[in-house]
Amino acid sequence: MRQVRTVRAAVSAPLAIGLGVALAGCSALSSGDQGASGESDDAGAITKLSIVVPADPGGGWDQTGRAMQAGLEAEDLAASVSVSNVGGAGGTVGLANIAASNDPNTLLVMGLVMVGAVETNQAQARIEDTTPIARLTEEQEVIVVPADSPYETIGDLVDDVVARGKAVTVTGGSAGGTDHILAALVLKAAGVTPEAVGDTLNYVAYSGGGESLAALLGNNVDAGVSGISEYAEQVNAGALRALAVSGAERDALLPDVPTLIESGYDVELTNWRGVVAPGSVDDAQRDRLIELVTGLAQSPSWRGTLEEKGWADAFLAGDEFDTYLAGNITEIQGVLKDIGLVK
Incomplete structure (x- = not known):
């Protein structure tokens, strides 16, 4: 350039x-x-x-x-x-x-x-x-939910988003950023057409990871997407449940969390x-x-x-x-x- x-x-x-x-x-x-x-x-x-x-x-x-x-x-x-x-x-x-x-x-x-x-x-x-x-x-991305969420797996979350659409809220960083892109790619991998992604995904954008974390911890949203370093501490402390990471392999910070590919979604994305x-x-x-x-x-x-x-x-x-x-x-x-x- x-x-x-x-x-x-x-x-x-x-x-x-x-x-x-x-x-x-x-x-x-x-x-x-x-x-x-x-x-x-x-x-x-x-x-x-x-x-x-x-x-x-x-x-x-x-x-x-x-x-x-x-x-x-x-x-x-x-x-x-x-x-x-x-x-x-x-x-x-x-x-x-x-x-x-x-x-x-x-x-x-x-x-x-x-x-x-x-x-x-x-x-x-x-x-x-x-x-x-x-x-x-x-850095890999991670998809999380509050610790008391009914979603035990990434499949549980995705199936509910596909079924109920905008009734399920997903938070992350700014509109059009990595978090938003990943959420949309997962829906596409689940069979949602590109034309229907906007009508299906209720994405609540914040300008920083701190705000999205607060929304998750306050149970104001159903799920969140962010870089692993922004959510890992709360996941390891038990305040959040990690459902999937976005890289080709599991991440050392969250070694027990499966990748999206492992979970059946053909999506790989790093930030x-x-x-x-x-x-x-x-x-x-x-x-x-x-x-x-x-x-x-x-x-x-x-x-x-x-x-x-x-x-x-x-x-x-x-x-x-x-x-x-x-x-x-x-x-x-x-x-x-x-x-x-x-x-």
Whole structure:
């Protein structure tokens, strides 16, 4: 997507005007001349970095941003790292602000959820308006229900959704994101036609995993879909029951939970997360950010975080991530059309 760099600069001004009022309080993303304000040392290394999480606290993006902050500071890769939350619309509010920013020392946490949300929300700002830096992690999804739910297996839940439709509520992250896509794919695998998915699935979208978890624990919804790291603690504590995971094999964090494929549903989906920079950064600024994130990805601190969180290492940087991201956007556009979430 480097070939669209001239387009990125062109869309920044109108986006800044349109979003200025709504996002005026998000100082970490202001689009002034912050890149020249002493945030790099004499050798060009980044000393002050802003990480923007485009969701409310508690979810996978928030965990990623704060794990990055801890790792960068622990490894002395950056003297000062701040994290700010700018939630809304599947991350597309934060995306629009990054696309309009002139700060070369800002990273936006993003991933597959945002790829889908851009399409379903018909967002004005697109991921193509940013500068890809690196893909970091990959994680399985898990489908859960409250501990006292009548659903003992994923088949129990799916059969009831097919039978009763919107009377059964399923929660997860933003509309069009990984959680929503997985729920729709499972229904399709159960025989629901793409045209009927929208009329069958009652999907309650939240901007962060913390909110969907609260809805589950409060028995306000019947089931939930999220990354394993967001629900595993409550599953292991007995507050939630895990019905299935979405990868090719069982996950080490929930080793007793079967895969969807094991359970008879031909569905495999994993959620990746990464970071992008403003579309305005030049090649030298891009290279500094790639070097910084590569140093983090290779550090002992980050390796420990991957093991603790149960995240798979999916590191790709620079041009490789650029190419991957372009292909993933095209792929998800097709999936969303195939399952009836976009036309």
